[in-house]
Amino acid sequence: YITDEYVQPYMIYDDSMQAAYVDKAKLTGELQEGIAQEQFKVYYQPVIDAKTGKIASAEALIRWIHPEKGFISPGLFIPAIEEDGHISELDFYVLKKVWQFINERYEKNKFVVPVSVNLSWMDFYDEVMMETIIKEIDQFKEVGREYMTRFEITETSYAAIRENRSDILESFRIRNTKILLDDFGSGFSSFGMLQDYDFDILKIDMSFIRKMEENPKTKSIVRNIIGMAHEMDIETVAEGVETEEQVRFLKQSGCDYIQGYYYSRPLPEDEFIEFLEKESLKN
Ligand code: C2E
Ligand code: MG
Ligand code: MG
Ligand code: MG
Numbered sequence: 001y002i003t004d005e006y007v008q009p010y011m012i013y014d015d016s017m018q019a020a021y022v023d024k025a026k027l028t029g030e031l032q033e034g035i036a037q038e039q040f041k042v043y044y045q046p047v048i049d050a051k052t053g054k055i056a057s058a059e060a061l062i063r064w065i066h067p068e069k070g071f072i073s074p075g076l077f078i079p080a081i082e083e084d085g086h087i088s089e090l091d092f093y094v095l096k097k098v099w100q101f102i103n104e105r106y107e108k109n110k111f112v113v114p115v116s117v118n119l120s121w122m123d124f125y126d127e128v129m130m131e132t133i134i135k136e137i138d139q140f141k142e143v144g145r146e147y148m149t150r151f152e153i154t155e156t157s158y159a160a161i162r163e164n165r166s167d168i169l170e171s172f173r174i175r176n177t178k179i180l181l182d183d184f185g186s187g188f189s190s191f192g193m194l195q196d197y198d199f200d201i202l203k204i205d206m207s208f209i210r211k212m213e214e215n216p217k218t219k220s221i222v223r224n225i226i227g228m229a230h231e232m233d234i235e236t237v238a239e240g241v242e243t244e245e246q247v248r249f250l251k252q253s254g255c256d257y258i259q260g261y262y263y264s265r266p267l268p269e270d271e272f273i274e275f276l277e278k279e280s281l282k283n
Pocket of ligand 4: 133
């Protein structure tokens with residue numbers, strides 16, 4: 001089958017494509033089957049510390065390698081699974097794999113970094129998942145691993161969660177679990193909401209990074225998002241960074257972390273381990 005690397009840049013979300021790839025009526029069954037048959041793979045994309053050039057963390061990103069359809073982009077199946085109301089099964093699966101990965105690295109005494117998992121607002125209504133997360137974080141804390149898992153929540157999801165499930169956000173907060181605001185600037189929400197939000201890291205949406213080259217105003221926006229975040233004691237990650245020029249500008253602007261193909265694509269577990277091994281030798 002064609003790999004992620006070749007398909008991804010050309011995949012554009014579109015209703016007709018979704019129909020072709022994801023038959024909604026069959027989705028729930030396919031999802032269960034997919035999980036059971038390990039068709040879903042967790043990839044890890046390194047996030048680099050802009051100051052040191054070393055790996056600081058990683059983001060877990062799901063991939064579906066379907067036996068007949070081949071690689072299906074998360075941009076296609078995640079919205080469909082969300083609409084179907086089954087996203088928490090998948091997110092929980094990813095989270096358990098990530099915990100397993102982190103624990104294995106510790107057991108082998110190997111270098112590992114914190115990993116962030118994407119959560120949908122729907123996950124916050126899955127009581128079993130939420131209770132398990134809290135329990136697991138507490139267990140991690142006992143062995144000093146409480147910083148190892150983080151959660152990414154998009155602006156839109158965050159607004160809904162804050163409105164209805166602020167108790168859960170609070171239980172994450174008191175446990176020092178880092179929350180990342182994903183895709184900042186891509187939705188309708190944005191600036192006004194920052195004054196009421198409580199999160200640790202802001203991820204500047206890749207659409208800004210894309211646009212920086214052609215539009216000098218975009219550079220001003222990016223620079224000022226970083227400055228504003230810092231004044232609020234929030235760290236920043238730039239997403240979708242592909243060129244040296246973008247890296248240079250982001251470093252100059254004080255961006256804390258950089259994520260993108262420039263440093264690394266999302267990697268399957270074995271390649272991510274290789275990446276970590278190489279990084280652990282850096283000093
Ligand atoms: P996201 O959370 O904003 O993830 C970042 C996306 O940007 C990923 O797309 C990643 O592969 C892509 N990316 C990273 N660096 C670059 C770059 O330099 N250039 C370009 N063109 N793209 C880059 P991906 O993996 O296709 O995922 C798309 C979205 O699907 C994610 O956006 C996230 O919203 C969702 N998603 C992925 N995995 C999960 C999951 O396990 N659970 C949930 N709920 N959503 C997920
Ligand atoms: Mg994300
Ligand atoms: Mg994002
Ligand atoms: Mg996104």
